[in-house]
Amino acid sequence: MTVMAERAVQSSQMSVEEFERIAAFAAKETDDAVRFEFLNGRIGVKKVADGDHNTIVAWLNKRCMQVRPDLDLYQGRGLRVEKYRDGRARPDAVLVPEEHFAGHGEWADPSGVLMVVEVTSYDSDTDLRDRQEKPVAYGAAGIPLYLLIDRDACTVTLHGDPDPGVGYRSSRKEPFGATLLLPDPLGIELDTEKLKQYVD
Template identity: 70%
Template sequence: MTAAAKRTSHAPQMSVEEFERIAAFAAEDTDDAVRFEFIDGRIGVKRAPDGDRNTIVMWLMRQCMRARPELDLYQGQGLEVEKDRKGRARPDGVLVPAAHFAGHGEWAPAEGVLLVLEVTSYDSDTDRRDWQEKPVAYGAAGIPCYLLIDRAGRSVTLFSEPQAERGYASTARRSFHGTLPLPEPLGFELDISELEQYAD
């Protein structure tokens, strides 16, 4: 199955440099209550994680530590995404080799990222953002795996085989039971049955 998002043709709201200035200024005043992203030429506002969302990130961290202890899972790390790296995203989790982001600033290149994790929120635009825009942005950046935890839909979707223009060539969707194999360069299985208790 091919995972390709529908792209609308519209003029960007601003340049990526203007966005970075706005995001930096806003971060000083919001105390991390919200996080700003810039995908498909538009500013997006992402609420700070709630307890269940943080717990899901920690679930992934524990599983990765058991299977691949040489990897780190970062929370809140900004990434340069999309074609030509003109987008800015803050995934809920970013899985990379240990110390990969040392020396990088607020927005790091996506090269070397193995997996990004997003956990759906209950915002009105979560469908557009997580299911349509982010697969294209992460795929265009060459990130091998995008793991989307859909709390309302009680499912896990793995996007893999990134394609520069279309997002990801492959998707695998599972309900919250059993396991989900992660392809290379990860090469281990996730036990997703625990996620049921963190759904709505």
Template identity: 65%
Template structure:
């Protein structure tokens, strides 16, 4: 990327990003775009193990929280960060049913209880899922961020959001039980996750 192109990307407005993301997603079924910290990120399409992890979580959420729905698949876009200047495509979000009706491509996250990311085997995972996403989701006020980390075989629960990040982290190895605090309020037995890592 040339210096001029890099500057153009850094100065891109949210509106310009939204137009670009719509065009890319219409033309490509292999990539999704995000806009976090004023920077465009590329998110590849999930593999089979990724899909199984989301299925595993969806089943547990349905059992423990039948009053909620785990919207999955990464198709739902959220307006995130301070003043909603970012755009993210979480792998899943837990929210009351019908939360996103009529909201368009980039929904208001006000009723989201939990954002979920499952790491991908790409070079941007560390920056995107372990650093930028928790900071952005916390600044947005999403109560819980759940990171299912296939590289480290851990599940990390981020809670107690502040404008500067999450105030509480709980990390557990796959195979352990982990409690996701209120307002989600569920316990997850992560033994099955061992089946979905390389």
């Protein structure tokens, strides 16, 4: 990491523009081996996903496309999130109407996004990032649904009813193996039995 990047990471007053420059530089220098996010005024690092992690996203993609071929599921898509859109996140998957992101830059506005998905990683930042910060950021951005596939707890949690002040007003947690309904605007039923195969 450069001296400029190190100073910016240590500063509590980093601007979004500084973050975007650092993230773009890091993407080039590391060949996307790590990806940066900017939530609550601090940089977070997302490691490259393991095979089970990617397989879970592929499984979800197939389920969604079988029922709703009018939608697209993007992986690693950059979104502007948090109040006043001062945050930047790269959800593991973003479900949107077909061709929704055509013409968008690297960090897209979250309006029109139907659901974001995170699959927990086996790292020390998962609890803070996926279980605490992301529900607040995604809900404040007005994204209707946030699906957390938690490999540590072997659960799926669906957050809904976004509220700019608190994140999401409702959540439903089910163990792997349960059937989970992704309500309107999706109307997709997920049998999560298969997820039991993709945990350590």
